[in-house]
């Protein structure tokens with residue numbers, strides 16, 4: 001009896017040992033896979049902040065980007081790229097018990113065109129919008145559902161990520177989500193009030209958007225018919241920020257409210273910025289992709305075109321901002337000039353070359 005018990009304990013010990021060794025081996029494999037992808041994209045850019053305007057002057061817009069309004073942001077840092085698959089994978093390796101909203105719900109939204117027939121039949125359900133499918137098992141490492149993987153997409157933006165997931169990742173990194181104002185400030189660089197990060201005129205091959213008739217055909221004139229790597233296009237503004245517009249929507253920490261509904265009656269939603277590969281540059285299908293545009297979603301929402309990037313406060317740069325404001329702000333009153341004593345002298349008529357009439361006038365006053 002005692003010998004059997006010892007055998008049981010020994011077997012359990014061997015089983016745990018094998019399990020731990022296989023986990024270690026798997027971690028090593030993942031580390032090898034992520035090497036060269038993880039650190040490369042973990043770069044932040046300093047944004048000095050200051051006064052600027054958010055929104056756009058387009059009265060037809062119904063998303064809340066109109067009217068233009070003045071605001072101010074404090075100095076902060078912003079991720080140069082959206083968070084990539086490799087970065088999040090690293091996070092998941094460290095936080096093994098963290099479950100994303102999509103994993104918890106068991107499904108996430110994927111564009112029907114990107115789902116295989118097999119998955120469509122067995123693993124998906126339609127929604128009110130026929131182009132969206134709720135795909136069972138679609139999550140951060142299975143972007144198009146069962147049978148798909150991200151091993152060859154390590155530099156792609158992370159998708160199927162909710163506000164809650166994004167916030168948890170940023171906190172783990174010692175950062176936070178940007179506010180809507182910060183996001184717009186960083187997108188426009190030094191150019192204020194412009195539609196695109198590079199200016200007001202649309203340019204080809206600068207962002208990943210939809211070309212063609214939605215949802216049947218994406219012609220992929222920009223080279224990409226679905227998601228693209230975060231550095232597929234050159235930096236979009238003069239601050240070297242990549243992928244701000246197009247590719248994936250990005251979560252912010254700003255609450256979203258419909259303008260015409262009482263705020264107290266509205267569900268909790270957060271603002272997403274930047275547009276995605278499913279949106280168009282002119283708004284012919286879905287959203288207009290421009291710096292001011294915005295969308296509101298619930299904190300547990302996740303989809304194939306939603307990602308995020310992180311920000312961090314920079315209070316040590318406040319003095320630099322104050323100095324900049326003093327230098328450039330035209331509303332700052334000019335310093336008063338010191339004036340010397342006023343001297344009251346009698347005019348010397350012999351030395352002046354005034355006209356005769358003036359001379360006579362002065363003489364008359366003196367006589368009085």
Ligand SMILES: [Ca+2]
Nearest residue numbers: 208209224225
């Ligand atoms: Ca495209």
